[in-house]
Amino acid sequence: MALVRAAAERSCTIVLTHADNPADCYSVEQQEEAAALGAYVEHCFFTTFHGRTPIGEIARQIRAVGCDRVLLTTDFGQLNSLYSDEGMEEYARQLLAEGFSREELETMMCRTPRHLLHPEEQD
Numbered sequence: 001m002a003l004v005r006a007a008a009e010r011s012c013t014i015v016l017t018h019a020d021n022p023a024d025c026y027s028v029e030q031q032e033e034a035a036a037l038g039a040y041v042e043h044c045f046f047t048t049f050h051g052r053t054p055i056g057e058i059a060r061q062i063r064a065v066g067c068d069r070v071l072l073t074t075d076f077g078q079l080n081s082l083y084s085d086e087g088m089e090e091y092a093r094q095l096l097a098e099g100f101s102r103e104e105l106e107t108m109m110c111r112t113p114r115h116l117l118h119p120e121e122q123d
Contacts, residue, residue, distance in 0.1 A: 022053065
């Protein structure tokens with residue numbers, strides 16, 4: 001969290017990666033603090049696909065932080081994982097089943113990544 005605070009002091013954009021991964025173990029409170037400081041919070045489908053974090057827990061964390069501060073990825077590329085596009089499709093299906101709207105998914109899967117890659121462009 002010290003790096004997130006330092007980035008905020010310098011007006012730098014930062015992404016809190018693998019926020020739901022038990023190996024990193026960012027609490028919801030830390031994720032909320034990071035988002036309040038201007039950071040984006042990344043959630044990877046890898047942790048759900050490989051049985052480390054249930055999709056319901058990821059949904060709870062996303063709801064706490066807010067979809068506008070969340071970036072969804074797969075972190076796939078391993079031999080024992082789906083292809084990245086298949087993984088994103090399955091991630092979307094599971095999050096839809098958790099009650100997220102298509103617009104919320106578009107924000108987390110399309111708008112936020114586009115903003116991070118092209119901050120000068122506005123939606």
